[in-house]
Amino acid sequence: MDALTAGLSLIIGQFCIALVMVGAHFATRPERSTRYWALAAILVLAGVLMVVASRRFPILQPIGSSSLVFGAVLQLSGLQAFYKVRPGKLEWVIGSAACLLFFLLVAADAQIYRHLIVFATANLALFAMSFRVLLAGIRPRWTFASVLTVGAVVLLMSNNITRIVLAIARDPDLIVTRSPMGIATLYLVPLGGVFVYATGLLLLYFERLVDDKHKLATHDDLTGLLNRRAIVIAGEREVAVAIRHRQQLTVAFVDIDYLKRVNDSFGHKAGDLVVADIAKLLSEACRSLDLVGRYGGDEFCMVFPCADSDSAALMGERLLTAVRQNSFRDQRPLTLSIGFASLPPDGDQSWASLIHRADLALYEAKAQGRDQFCIAPQVQNISV
Numbered sequence: 001m002d003a004l005t006a007g008l009s010l011i012i013g014q015f016c017i018a019l020v021m022v023g024a025h026f027a028t029r030p031e032r033s034t035r036y037w038a039l040a041a042i043l044v045l046a047g048v049l050m051v052v053a054s055r056r057f058p059i060l061q062p063i064g065s066s067s068l069v070f071g072a073v074l075q076l077s078g079l080q081a082f083y084k085v086r087p088g089k090l091e092w093v094i095g096s097a098a099c100l101l102f103f104l105l106v107a108a109d110a111q112i113y114r115h116l117i118v119f120a121t122a123n124l125a126l127f128a129m130s131f132r133v134l135l136a137g138i139r140p141r142w143t144f145a146s147v148l149t150v151g152a153v154v155l156l157m158s159n160n161i162t163r164i165v166l167a168i169a170r171d172p173d174l175i176v177t178r179s180p181m182g183i184a185t186l187y188l189v190p191l192g193g194v195f196v197y198a199t200g201l202l203l204l205y206f207e208r209l210v211d212d213k214h215k216l217a218t219h220d221d222l223t224g225l226l227n228r229r230a231i232v233i234a235g236e237r238e239v240a241v242a243i244r245h246r247q248q249l250t251v252a253f254v255d256i257d258y259l260k261r262v263n264d265s266f267g268h269k270a271g272d273l274v275v276a277d278i279a280k281l282l283s284e285a286c287r288s289l290d291l292v293g294r295y296g297g298d299e300f301c302m303v304f305p306c307a308d309s310d311s312a313a314l315m316g317e318r319l320l321t322a323v324r325q326n327s328f329r330d331q332r333p334l335t336l337s338i339g340f341a342s343l344p345p346d347g348d349q350s351w352a353s354l355i356h357r358a359d360l361a362l363y364e365a366k367a368q369g370r371d372q373f374c375i376a377p378q379v380q381n382i383s384v
Helices: 005-028 032-053 060-082 090-107 112-138 144-169 182-219 228-245 260-268 268-285 307-325 351-367
Strands: 249-256 293-294 301-303 336-342 372-375
Touching: 005 032, 005 182, 032 182, 060 090, 060 112, 090 112, 090 144, 090 260, 112 144, 144 182, 182 228, 182 307, 228 249, 228 293, 228 301, 228 351, 249 268, 249 307, 249 351, 260 268, 268 293, 268 301, 268 307, 301 307, 307 336, 307 372, 351 372
Parallel strands: 336 372
Antiparallel strands: 249 301, 249 336, 293 301
């Protein structure tokens, strides 16, 4: 393969990448990350075109190199937006300094090796910064997309290190158009690296879309807790595990006392904020193995694996105290009513029976004046 064929392959490949990135942006217009990546793909495509054409029009060399460097800057900005990392100024300083040096080298009629050193050094610094953002963003969860993206960045960093070493050594293979080493270093490896990098970025984005969709299907939007369907499915699973292993299990229904007064006095938005605050307190008061879900309105359902009625009493006091000690939105402290029910040793051990008994215990707590908990008796054959 000669340099012209390799250059055309690089142009065609980058054109396809640019089309995909622009299409992804228009499919998700509110996303800043895809906007940066689309702009980066366009800049890289323009840079590749100008660098390839610079063999006949040398004035395009510094412009094309600058476009490629700023494409790497925008790729880094897209990663920062994707992982919600505060953007910095260093990448723009690196890009601007490289751009200035390109034009100064042309004005001084410097050898191409110096131009290659500046270009590779700037890209190496930018890809190293992208590598750092990637590692910080994907921990501790490594997926196929994250491995692919990190691998692509490592490949591009290695390619730029190779360019620097060959340029410092003034290896003629780096600029001889028919040299396999030069063609691979200048065209083929960058083409493969950029293609895999762009693919990895898109896969990272679509992985997040799938995760968000799954979370919306199983979690309550206001509180971030499990929604009613999810807590029921999880609760039924925990009951089955407890029965199979002959373990204790307790469930609780929790209701916020007099939330209607907050809604009537301060509006439903204030009531939603109270519900979100209570949800946070309930989650913080639980163990890591406990399950907390929003059952509906101002009512929560909690599942405590390996917990009996004695443990329920301790948990009830902890939950009541946690809420009493907090002042919500500068108003007087709110209170809770809680109903507990533990899995009976025999009789009806179904999830439906268990939550029905917890619901009856909750109504008993309300009937006794609220701001307290009640534990359902261990009776058999409760009708649902």
